[in-house]
Amino acid sequence: MKRFLEGSQAVANSVALCKPGVIAAYPITPQTHIPEELSKLVAEGLLNSEFVNVESEHSAASVVLGSTACGVRSYTATSSQGLLLMGEVLFNIAGLRLPVVLTCANRAVSAPINIWNDQQDSISLRDSGWAQFYVENIQEAVDFHIIAYRLAEDRNIMLPVMVCMDGYILTHGVEVVDMPEQKDVDRFLPAYKPLYKLDIENPLTLGFLADTDYYMETRFAIQKTHQEILDLLPKITHDFRNVFGRDYGEGLIETYRTTDAERVIVAMGSVCGTIKEVVDQLRRKGKKVGLLKVITYRPFPIDKIYEALKNVPKVAVLDRALSLGADAPLYTEIRAIFFGKKRSPKLIRSFIAGLGGRDITLDSIKEIFKKLSLKTTEEEFIDLKPELLKDKV
Amino acid sequence: MREDILFASGHTACAGCGQAIAARLVIESAGPNTIIANNTGCLEVFSTKYPESSWGVPWIHSLFENAAAVASGIESALQYLGKKNIQVIAQAGDGGTADIGLQALSGMWERGHNILSICYDNEAYMNTGIQRSSLTPLDSETTTTPVGEKSFGNPTLKKPVAEIALAHGIPYVATASVGFPQDLQKKIKKALSIRGPKYIQIHVPCPLGWRHEPNLTYRIARLAVETGLYPLIEYENGVLSSARKISVVAVEEYLKLQARFKHLLNNEEEIKKIQEIANNNIKRYSLS
Numbered sequence: 001m002k003r004f005l006e007g008s009q010a011v012a013n014s015v016a017l018c019k020p021g022v023i024a025a026y027p028i029t030p031q032t033h034i035p036e037e038l039s040k041l042v043a044e045g046l047l048n049s050e051f052v053n054v055e056s057e058h059s060a061a062s063v064v065l066g067s068t069a070c071g072v073r074s075y076t077a078t079s080s081q082g083l084l085l086m087g088e089v090l091f092n093i094a095g096l097r098l099p100v101v102l103t104c105a106n107r108a109v110s111a112p113i114n115i116w117n118d119q120q121d122s123i124s125l126r127d128s129g130w131a132q133f134y135v136e137n138i139q140e141a142v143d144f145h146i147i148a149y150r151l152a153e154d155r156n157i158m159l160p161v162m163v164c165m166d167g168y169i170l171t172h173g174v175e176v177v178d179m180p181e182q183k184d185v186d187r188f189l190p191a192y193k194p195l196y197k198l199d200i201e202n203p204l205t206l207g208f209l210a211d212t213d214y215y216m217e218t219r220f221a222i223q224k225t226h227q228e229i230l231d232l233l234p235k236i237t238h239d240f241r242n243v244f245g246r247d248y249g250e251g252l253i254e255t256y257r258t259t260d261a262e263r264v265i266v267a268m269g270s271v272c273g274t275i276k277e278v279v280d281q282l283r284r285k286g287k288k289v290g291l292l293k294v295i296t297y298r299p300f301p302i303d304k305i306y307e308a309l310k311n312v313p314k315v316a317v318l319d320r321a322l323s324l325g326a327d328a329p330l331y332t333e334i335r336a337i338f339f340g341k342k343r344s345p346k347l348i349r350s351f352i353a354g355l356g357g358r359d360i361t362l363d364s365i366k367e368i369f370k371k372l373s374l375k376t377t378e379e380e381f382i383d384l385k386p387e388l389l390k391d392k393v
Numbered sequence: 394m395r396e397d398i399l400f401a402s403g404h405t406a407c408a409g410c411g412q413a414i415a416a417r418l419v420i421e422s423a424g425p426n427t428i429i430a431n432n433t434g435c436l437e438v439f440s441t442k443y444p445e446s447s448w449g450v451p452w453i454h455s456l457f458e459n460a461a462a463v464a465s466g467i468e469s470a471l472q473y474l475g476k477k478n479i480q481v482i483a484q485a486g487d488g489g490t491a492d493i494g495l496q497a498l499s500g501m502w503e504r505g506h507n508i509l510s511i512c513y514d515n516e517a518y519m520n521t522g523i524q525r526s527s528l529t530p531l532d533s534e535t536t537t538t539p540v541g542e543k544s545f546g547n548p549t550l551k552k553p554v555a556e557i558a559l560a561h562g563i564p565y566v567a568t569a570s571v572g573f574p575q576d577l578q579k580k581i582k583k584a585l586s587i588r589g590p591k592y593i594q595i596h597v598p599c600p601l602g603w604r605h606e607p608n609l610t611y612r613i614a615r616l617a618v619e620t621g622l623y624p625l626i627e628y629e630n631g632v633l634s635s636a637r638k639i640s641v642v643a644v645e646e647y648l649k650l651q652a653r654f655k656h657l658l659n660n661e662e663e664i665k666k667i668q669e670i671a672n673n674n675i676k677r678y679s680l681s
Contacts (some may be wrong), residue, residue, distance in 0.1 A: 021473035022466060050469040055500030059462035062497065066430060067468025069453055074466070092455050198415060198428050198451035200466060200479060205446035207454030214443050264557055318482075 003179050007170040008033030010177045011077075011103060011163075014142040016047045017185040018101075018149050020075040022051040022067035023192040025059040025076055025091040028082040029115045030167035031105040035077060041059055057082035061089035061102075061175030068098040071197035073149065076100070079167055080107035083121045087128070093160050094129025094222060096207060097153030099143060099192070100160040102130075106269065106320075107167040108356040116357020117167040119269060123321035123329050129222050131161045131229055132298040134268035135181055138175040141165045143246060144295075146185055150236050153192050157232065164297075166339075168357070188243045203370070226299035233296065252301035254293040255308050257283060261371045263310065266334055267318040270292045271360050273354075275318075278365040289369055294330070302337050309334075310343040314372045320354045327379065328352055353382040397504075399425060399449040406439040409607025411597030411614060412486070412513045413439070415571040419511055422581035423480055425450055428471075430464040432494055433457040434512060435520040457544075458493040460485050461501040461510060468506045477507075482586050484511040487528035489593075491552045497503045502561040502590045507589040509584050512554065515599040523602040527552040530622070531670065532663055533653045542658040545663050550670070558592035559628055565591040566628040571598070574612025576625060576637065587629075596623045605653030616647040621671035624678050628672035636678040642670045 005013070011032050015023075023042070025035035041047040047382045050067075054060045057078050064074035078086060083104055093100050108114040113367060122132060131151065135141045141163065148161035165171060181224045196204055210218060234250035241247045248254075254272075257279050258264055267274050272293040292308050292315075294301070311313055317335075319328035326332070331350035338344035353370050354360040364382050406413035416436055420427065429452045430438045441445040455463050464483035471479050476534040483501065490512035492498040492532050498510060517535045520526040525535040529547045534540045558566045565587045569577040577595060584591040598614050600607045610667045617623040617637060625637035644667050648654040657663045677680055 022467065022469045024469075046474060048473075050473050052465060052469050052504070054465070055496060055503070058459065059465070059497050059500055062459035062462030063466035065455055065459075066453070066463035067470035067473075069463075070428075070467045070470035070474075072470035074470075087594065089459065096455070121648075135487075200426055200451060201429065203449055203451045205427070205441050205448050205452045208441050208443035208446070209438050209454075210443045316632060360647065 001179050001181070004174060005006070005138065005177045005179070006172060007165065008172065009037050010138050010142050010179070011039030011165070011201055012041065013179060014043050014145045016077050017180055018189060020049055020051045020074065021072035022052065022064060022074040024054050024063035024074070024076050026054050026057045026060045026078070026082060028057070028079045030107060031077045031079040031082065031103070031173045033171060033316065034103060036106070046138065057085040058089060059340045060091065061086040064100050065089060065093050065096065065098060068100050069096065069198050071192070071194045071199070073192040074100055076107065077103035078106040080109055080121045080189055080216060083125060084109065087125060088312065090125055090128045090130060090160070091213050095218065097158040098160060099158055101148045101152055101161050102160065103145070104162050104164045105167040105171045106164050114356040115193060117169055118320040118355045118357065119164065119315050120321040122162060122164045122254065124334060125162070126329070127296055129159060130298065130353040131159060131296065132164055133161065133295055134171065134297055135271055136272045136293060136294070138170055138177050140172065141170055141244070142177055142179065143240065143244065146180065147240055147251065149190050150157050151233060153233060155195055156228055157225055158195060159222065162270065165317070167280055169270045176226065178246070184243050188239060228303055229299050246282070248295070250304065252263055252296045252353060253304050253308060254295060256291040256293065258290035258292060258308060260288055261312055262288040262316045263369055264290045264292055264312045265316045265318055265365070265368060266292045266294065266330065268297060268330065269320065271318065274360055274362060276363050278369070282369065289371070294371055302334055305334065306337050310341070312345050314347045315345040316351050316368050316372050318351050318353055318368065328348065348351070349378065351382055358383055401447045401449065402632070403445070404440045404447045407455050407607070408434070408460065408519070409600040411571045411599060411610050413612070414437055414514055415513055415577065415595045415597045416440070418571070418574055418577050419482070419484070419581055420450060422578040423585055426478065427480040427482060428451070428467055429482045429484060430455070430460040430467060432460040432489035434486040434489050436486070438520060452680060455488055459497050460489065461494060461497040464508045465501050465504065465506050468528055469507050481508045482511060483508055484513065486520070487512060487514045487516060488526040488536040491554050493529045499561065502558060502563050502592070505589055507588050507590070509593065512592070512594040513597050514594050515597045515602060517602050519599050521601045528554070530574060531667060532657055535653070545656065546653070550661050551599060551640040553591065555594055555626070559631060560630065561590070563590040563592060564630050567593045568596070568624065569593055570614045570618050570623060570625060571626060572611055572618060573637070584597055602653070605650050613647065613650055616642060616650070620644045621675040621680055622667070624645060624674045624680055626639050626678055639675070639680045641675065641681045656660045
């Protein structure tokens with residue numbers, strides 16, 4: 001049913017359709033509207049779930065760790081500092097192979113404190129073992145939470161999934177959303193049947209000490225499972241299309257007008273909507289430009305990206321996060337795909353934009369396409385204010 | 394492993410480990426209808442080294458400071474599943490309880506989860522090599538409170554965790570000692586018969602960290618109680634409901650068996666301070 005919904009409200013209702021038995025959350029802007037809406041659904045008796053108001057994000061992640069280990073589908077959401085405070089628990093959840101689903105309402109990381117959107121928080125957790133989706137709009141946010149549970153709980157996967165949605169832009173933005181029907185979600189997403197759980201009938205020990213003889217294999221196993229996600233996700237999105245009618249291709253990347261493109265921007269999240277608009281405008285003027293949207297950042301769909309970009313002469317990679325002291329994260333990984341390959345873009349350039357909520361406008365995107373025609377290969381910050389840099393900080 | 398053994402031998406604890414004895418007493422009192430969440434620490438390390446486990450009940454270890462929150466999740470899941478009869482225990486050492494895990498523990502108490510939290514108090518970070526915790530007693534020598542020209546060892550008193558638990562208004566708070574196993578078992582059973590959050594802090598000597606002979610664990614544990622340094626008390630619904638009477642032994646008798654206090658033995662002034670702590674306990678809880 002089509003409804004006019006705020007992103008957070010839409011996501012909360014999507015999560016509710018997945019029927020988590022335990023929800024734990026700690027408030028942080030801009031995540032707050034999601035747990036608020038879920039607590040309301042529980043209070044009104046519309047969702048049968050234990051809602052645990054914890055004293056920190058560390059405990060929010062730990063509660064859903066415990067409840068998932070007990071065999072109950074669970075959910076949490078956070079942003080920024082909250083995600084970083086969860087950090088060690090997130091690594092632990094992945095290591096324990098617990099299929100938790102978490103929404104990251106992407107926000108900049110302090111200091112200086114800033115509540116606005118960029119993707120530094122979830123990018124900083126990219127090595128935690130979680131799968132990561134970056135959604136472009138509220139409809140995708142709704143749909144990818146349902147896909148996330150289906151993927152996480154698959155018995156061949158058993159890994160947690162983080163759905164990353166740009167804070168404010170998507171959490172507080174309002175769109176017409178096609179909300180899935182409960183019967184369709186039930187058909188697409190079977191009840192969670194854990195491979196193992198805390199059960200007095202079958203008392204298992206979880207969370208062993210693994211020394212030098214065993215630890216490395218556990219990490220190798222997660223690495224292999226991430227490869228399997230690349231094969232499984234296209235099947236899941238195929239099923240999703242059959243049930244709900246919306247097509248996300250293979251769920252890994254989306255190409256937009258790239259077939260004959262001479263200049264392509266690679267990006268993740270809500271900025272892809274802005275880029276599509278600019279691509280359409282420039283195409284009307286006869287410019288051969290396009291967009292490659294990375295939906296699944298972990299596992300990183302190397303082969304798909306290679307195929308999509310191998311014939312594109314010039315590629316701009318737009319990061320909304322940094323790896324301070326090195327090249328930007330997405331840029332580094334896109335570059336690495338083409339090392340030693342015969343076919344490769346002649347130019348791959350790094351652009352950083354939209355940190356701490358600075359608007360990425362149509363003009364910002366046009367500037368990136370324009371600068372891609374120049375000879376330089378330098379990293380470039382878009383919409384930087386040089387007048388603020390006069391005094392050394 | 395025999396199915397009726399809930400905490401099997403063959404683990405890798407040191408000889409004379411008070412925590413290993415207490416852990417067995419706890420789970421044997423609780424019985425098989427129990428799920429345990431365990432903080433990182435000696436107990437976790439010596440009982441669950443892959444591929445072996447001592448545990449005959451469902452048991453999970455996540456991190457150093459989050460057993461209380463993990464247990465909260467387990468208890469919430471059991472509520473959701475309608476399995477309200479299954480007991481949940483969150484257990485940790487003194488560092489995992491009084492220091493790094495206190496926030497999660499406070500949250501668990503405040504929210505009112507039906508969980509028994511256990512602190513195995515061996516009075517320092519033994520797993521990492523005998524560093525001081527906030528439950529290390531006055532003048533105890535640890536590797537981070539060494540004795541020197543300007544130091545008598547740990548300069549602070551034990552953090553009053555039982556009182557902190559009480560301040561949360563939880564229905565049952567007790568201290569126990571591995572030197573009094575029947576009292577300990579009785580308290581575990583009573584705690585588990587009460588719905589809501591419960592806290593039991595168990596004094597467990599550590600031969601390695603306290604530097605005493607392994608065969609003295611039981612004797613030293615009893616002396617801690619008999620001197621008044623570790624009163625065995627019980628609070629039900631916020632009211633002191635029992636305090637074990639003692640014969641009142643001088644604190645030197647307890648201190649002299651442990652090399653962590655050996656620098657005090659010719660120091661009347663410092664011993665006086667420790668005797669003062671015991672005297673205050675004796676008076677406060679009417680122990681004699």
